[in-house]
Amino acid sequence: MPASLAAVKRRLESTKNTRQITAAMNMVSTAKLNQIQGHTKTYEVYADRVKSVLISLVKSHNATLKNGVSDDKDHLGTLFTKRPVKKTGILVVTSDRGLVGSYNSNVIKATLDKMKKAGLDKDNTVFLTVGRTGTEFFKKRGMNVVFESTGISDVPTYRETHDIVKNAVQMYADGVYDQLLLSYSHFVNRIVSRDRVELVLPISAESLALQEDTEATKIVGAEYDLEPDLPQLIGKLVPQFAESLVYGAILDAKTSEHASSANAMSAASDNADEIISTLQLQYNRARQAAITTEITEITGGMTAQE
Incomplete structure (x- = not known):
């Protein structure tokens, strides 16, 4: 997993945990x-x-x-x-x-x-x-x-x-x-x-x-x-x-x-929801880009062997 993708995933999980805490405190x-x-x-x-x-x-x-x-x-x-x-x-x-x-x-x-x-x-x-x-x-x-x-x-x-x-x-x-x-x-x-x-x-x-x-x-x-x-x-x-x-x-x-x-706590939970939504989108895009890169590299390697 690329470093940027791992960083987004860690932040996403951390924000979700915070969201659970603020919701409970609310x-x-x-x-x-x-x-x-x-x-x-x-x-x-x-x-x-x-x-x-x-x-x-x-x-x-x-x-x-x-x-x-x-x-x-x-x-x-x-x-x-x-x-x-x-x-x-x-x-x-x-x-x-x-x-x-x-x-x-x-x-x-x-x-x-x-x-x-x-x-x-x-x-x-x-x-x-x-x-x-x-x-x-x-x-x-x-x-x-x-x-x-x-x-x-x-x-x-x-x-x-x-x-x-x-x-x-x-x-x-x-x-x-x-x-x-x-x-x-x-x-x-x-x-x-x-x-x-x-x-x-x-x-x-x-x-x-x-x-x-x-x-x-x-x-x-x-x-x-x-x-x-x-x-x-x-x-x-x-x-x-x-x-x-x-x-x-x-x-x-x-x-x-x-x-x-x-x-x-309600406001904090709402803010966490917005951050989670943004991070999830970033994570999906980064993951899609990583998959596309891997496919391109595999295709390029196969073409080189031919």
Whole structure:
């Protein structure tokens, strides 16, 4: 077999093997996506109910929210209290591995764009990172990473992310930072994801969506007797609501990660199919040329003997 023909054959076999791997990874990512979507829908029911009850309790308590600042700070606690921003915390959610297309780079780019727009730098910003990619990126650039977490499972449970969620909220309460931003990829559908950088703490009127006509206000009203008293209930629900925002974003980001991985592997499989088609054509032509050459040489040899 001529050297050129052997080289094409080796590349063709290698590409076919790669095609099998990417197709298998596409199937795995799709299965993970289906699994986490079912888990996320269940959690959203819980998160919405926590939000609804908190909205109703705050309204029943006649707490006035103006620009995210409560006039009833003793009852609503520090998570509602807006204070001068000397230090900003950013919780960045990325993946532990590659092969997820532009998922990680888009999240990091959105984070850096937000920092530039808000005038944030390594001196007035601290990072909480979920995922090895983001952790390594910000550490290599000398950023202050005060908390990091890797090895999150494909369908993370609240218990698994307990330390992340609790630390993010507790650090704000302890004054490690004066506001907490959450940077992650929001899952829209299997094709589309959108990068978000949102203010999580302090809790604002926007995050609670306190409209007068919301159905949530009808769940718990002032006409009910509550045990323990209303301020204590609010004090318990406020941290729970903040934690639900962080955990919900991690679930959302993981969903987007699996979708990005499935799309990337699907695109890689399609590219491999095109390369295989091209190489197969090259191989057939080279093989035909080699056979023609051999026939010509045999015919020439027979003619010479005559």
